Amino acid sequence: MKLGIVIFSLAIYQIPYARSAEPNCPPFPVGVHEIEEQGTKFYISVARAESLSESEESFVMAEAEARVNARASLMKYLSPEAKFIRFSGLIDTQLCRETVEVFAAIKLNEQNRKRAVGLGKMISDSINKHPSLLK
Amino acid sequence: MSITKKIFVSFFASSTLISCINVYAGSCQEYKYSHGIDVQDVEGGTKILSTGTASVSFDDVDSIKDARDEATMEAKALISKFLTEDIMSDEKINSVVKESSATSGNSRTADRTQLTERVKSLRNSSHALLRGVVPLGDCYTKAREVRVTVGIKPETINSAGNLSAGISNSVVTQPRTSSANQSNTKSHGKANHVNTPANSSTPLREVEGYSNTERMNNF
Numbered sequence: 001m002k003l004g005i006v007i008f009s010l011a012i013y014q015i016p017y018a019r020s021a022e023p024n025c026p027p028f029p030v031g032v033h034e035i036e037e038q039g040t041k042f043y044i045s046v047a048r049a050e051s052l053s054e055s056e057e058s059f060v061m062a063e064a065e066a067r068v069n070a071r072a073s074l075m076k077y078l079s080p081e082a083k084f085i086r087f088s089g090l091i092d093t094q095l096c097r098e099t100v101e102v103f104a105a106i107k108l109n110e111q112n113r114k115r116a117v118g119l120g121k122m123i124s125d126s127i128n129k130h131p132s133l134l135k
Numbered sequence: 136m137s138i139t140k141k142i143f144v145s146f147f148a149s150s151t152l153i154s155c156i157n158v159y160a161g162s163c164q165e166y167k168y169s170h171g172i173d174v175q176d177v178e179g180g181t182k183i184l185s186t187g188t189a190s191v192s193f194d195d196v197d198s199i200k201d202a203r204d205e206a207t208m209e210a211k212a213l214i215s216k217f218l219t220e221d222i223m224s225d226e227k228i229n230s231v232v233k234e235s236s237a238t239s240g241n242s243r244t245a246d247r248t249q250l251t252e253r254v255k256s257l258r259n260s261s262h263a264l265l266r267g268v269v270p271l272g273d274c275y276t277k278a279r280e281v282r283v284t285v286g287i288k289p290e291t292i293n294s295a296g297n298l299s300a301g302i303s304n305s306v307v308t309q310p311r312t313s314s315a316n317q318s319n320t321k322s323h324g325k326a327n328h329v330n331t332p333a334n335s336s337t338p339l340r341e342v343e344g345y346s347n348t349e350r351m352n353n354f
Contacts, residue, residue: 056190071222072257087220092171112217115174115181120218122180122289123266126296130303 025096026103032077042109044093045074051100059102063095066104074108088120089113162344166274168284172213182288183217184271184354185210194278195339203273206283214287215263223258266299267292271354274346286354 026046033044047069051062075085089112094105168186175182187209189202231250269291273283 068257068259071220071259072224075222075224083224085222087222088218090220091174091217095170112174115176116218119181119183119287120263122292123218123264126266126292127264130296130300 025094025098027094027105030103032073040110042107043074043077044105044107045070045077046103046105047073049102049104051097051102054100059097062102063104066102067092067095067106070104070106074106089116161346162276163274163280163282163346164276165346166272166282166348168272168282170282172217174217177288180289182286182354183214184284184286184351185213185217186282186284187211187213188280188282190280191275191278193339194341196342197340199275199281199342202281203283206273206281207270207285210283210285211265211268212261214265214268214285216259216261218261218263220259220261223260225256225258267295269350269354271351272346272348274348275342275344277342277344284351286351288354 026048028044028046030046030048033046035042035044047066049062049065049069051058071087071090074087075082079085087108089108091107091112092104093107094103096103168184170186170188172186173184175184187206189205189209191198191202233248233250234245236245265287268285268287271284271286273281275281
C-alpha cells in the first residue's frame with residue numbers, strides 16, 4: 001500500500017503545471033539593483049504586476065505589464081528625467097508567478113551591450129554591402 | 136493486505152506511471168529550450184539562440200501552423216529586442232466631452248459631461264532588420280503549446296549576405312521571364328473554387344506531440 005502511495009505521489013509530482021510556487025520568486029526584491037561581480041557592474045531590475053483573474057490570458061497580460069514595469073524602473077534609475085531611452089543587450093532573465101502576483105526580472109550589463117552592438121553592426125554591414133531588395 | 140487490494144494498487148500505480156510516460160513522449164517536456172534568449176560568444180562574434188512560445192487552442196494542423204508562425208515571430212522579436220529596445224514614457228491629458236439630449240414629455244433636457252483623464256503610458260518597442268536568422272528546432276505539446284527556436288551567428292549572417300549577392304547577380308545577368316509566367320498564369324489560372332458554407336464544421340486533423348532538435352546540435 002505504501003509503495004502505491006509513494007508511486008502515486010511521484011507521478012502527481014511529475015505532471016506539468018501541478019506545482020504553483022517557484023523557488024527564488026522573485027530572485028531579488030522589487031526595484032533596481034546595482035551589482036558588482038568580478039570587477040564588472042550590472043543592473044537587475046525587478047517589477048511586479050497582479051493578475052486580475054486566474055485565467056491564463058490574464059497572467060500573460062500581467063507578465064507583459066511586469067516586463068514593461070521592470071524596464072520603466074531601470075529607465076528611471078539610470079536617467080530619472082528621461083522620457084525615452086534606448087537599450088542594447090537587455091535580457092529578460094526571469095518571469096515567475098507567486099499566487100496572483102507576477103514578477104519580471106531583467107538584466108543589463110556591459111558585456112551584453114557590446115555583444116548586441118557588435119551583432120547589430122555586423123547585420124547592418126551585411127545589408128549595406130549586399131542589399132536584399134531588388135528594385 | 137488482501138490479494139485483491141495488492142492487485143488494485145499495483146494496477147493503479149502502473150497505469151498512472153504509463154499515463155505520465157505518455158505525457159512526455161514527444162512533447163515540449165523534452166525540449167531543452169524555454170522562452171527567452173541564450174547569448175554566447177563564438178569565433179568572430181556572438182551567437183544567439185532565441186526561443187518563442189505560442190499557445191495552441193485546438194489540436195489541429197492549421198491551429199498548430201498558426202501557433203508555429205506566431206512563436207517564430209516572437210523568437211525573432213526577442214533577437215530584435217536584444218539588439219535595440221526603445222522605452223518611452225508618455226504622460227498626457229485626455230479631455231472627453233459627452234453631450235446628450237433627451238425628451239421627456241414636452242420638455243427637452245440637455246446633459247453635458249466633461250471627463251478629464253490623466254493617462255500615463257509606458258511603451259517598449261523594437262525594430263531591427265535581421266539577416267541570417269535560421270530556424271533550429273521546434274516542439275509541440277498536444278493541444279497546449281508550440282515552441283520554436285531560431286538562431287543567428289556571424290557565419291549565418293555572412294552566408295545570407297553571400298546568397299543575397301548571388302541572387303542579385305543572377306537576376307541582373309539573366310533575362311526576366313515575367314511575361315512568360317504571366318501567360319502561364321492566364322492559361323492555367325482557373326482556380327478550383329470550392330464553395331463551403333460558413334458554418335460548416337470539419338473534423339480536427341490532430342497532430343501528435345513532438346520535439347525536433349536535430350539542427351541545434353550542429354549550430
